[in-house]
Amino acid sequence: MSEQNVHPGMNLGYDGGEEEAEVKIFGFWAFVMSDLVTFGLVFAIFGTMAGSTAGGPGPEEVTDLTSVAIQTVLLLGSSFGFSWASLSMKYHPKSRWRTLGWLAVAATSALGFLVLEVVDFHHWTTIGAVPQRSGYLSALWALVGLHGLHVAGGLIWMAAMTGQILVFGLTDDIKSRVTRMGLYWHFLDVVWVGIFSMVFLAGVA
Amino acid sequence: MSLKQKLLLDSKNAEEAAERRFYTIGLVLSIVLTVASFASVMTGLLPHGWALPALALLALAQIVVHLRIFLHIDLTRQKREDLQLLLFTILLLGMMAFGTLWIMADLEARMM
Known part of the structure; x- marks a missing residue:
């Protein structure tokens, strides 16, 4: 198995570790897919409700495309930052600060996303879009x-992983955990692609 | 210490450089597709009625890019189980979500 084909961040020290980690990652895929079903059904409910504004605020009133665009960039940047944290973990396991630095980039970017989203939520409540x-x-x-x-x-999880890296260093267990967190994080970006195109852009198209 | 090392941007070997290139391609493709999505709505260049299909196609393309590059789904043997799990989930979700939309749209049409 060449390193290119294993999951990022998996450069484990002992024999047999890769296989065990792969099994855990597959199990985590099963969780992510169950989460995908949840999101997909909420999307379907949104689809049935798309025109049901009952005379209240509609897509034109709640959609601030500038804010959505910045949120999209921040979340994509966070996903990309996490990729580079994974690569740091895989190729530079001796320097934990390098991995932590990229995790901090990913976390800061995602925090910016959340702040803008909360500002949007607040704006919605002020125009009666509750x-x-x-x-x-x-x-x-x-x-x-x-x-x-x-x-x-995910941010809480990232804080927990940061604490674990600080206490235990980049051990095989920690690498395996961070890799699973990466799946979760990139999955959330995939869901956001659906939200910004089908909810916000399609709403005002 | 070079600037690249200070910025934590140096590569250890050719393999790391290749993986970085791969992720960077993913980032660039995502940005291009995202800009195309926003442009198709914000510029108003597309004829009326074309925006929705364009958005759906662009979103689908971007999701495929994310799955391939950031989530490492491919057609090699050791990823086949991940891919099968993903496709089966999409099948189940397709039945439930499409069924929901179909039934509710039908009901709405009958209520009118």
Whole structure:
């Protein structure tokens, strides 16, 4: 098995470690796919509610494309920063600060995403676009909020991994955990692609 | 210490450089597809009714790029299980999501 084909960050020290880590990663894929089903069904609910504004604020009122564009860039940057943290972990396991530095880049970028999203949420409440106003707004808050909660959870996870790297260093177990966190993180960016195109851009198209 | 090392940007060997190139290609493709999505709505260049199909296609293309580059899904043997899991999930989700949209749209049409 060439290193190119194994998951990023997997450059484990002992024989047999790769295989065990691959099994855990496959199990984590199963979790991510169950999460994909959850997101997909909330998307479907949003699809059934897309026109049901009940005279309240619609897509034109809630969509701030500049903010959505900046959020998209920040989340993509966070995903990319995490990739480079994975590469640092794989090729430079001796210097933990290098991995931690890129993790910090990923976390800061994602924090910026969340701040802008909360500013948007606040703006929605001030124009009366609250979840109880219409079916469209309930579905919008559920979908965008669910994704935001996942990002917030990911940030907590990243903080926990940072603590573990500081305490234990880049051991095989930690590398395996960070690799699984990477799957989660890149998956959230995939979901965001669906949200910015199908919810925000399609809403005002 | 060179500037590249200070910025944590130096590569250890050719393999790392190749992986970096791979991720950078993914980033560039994602940015191009994202800009195309926003442009198709914000510039108003597309004829009426073309924006939605264009958005769907661009989103699909970007999702494939993310899966291939950031999530390392490919057609090699050791990734085949990941790919099968993904495709089976999409099949299940397709039935549930498409079924939901179909049934609810049908109900709405009958209520009108």
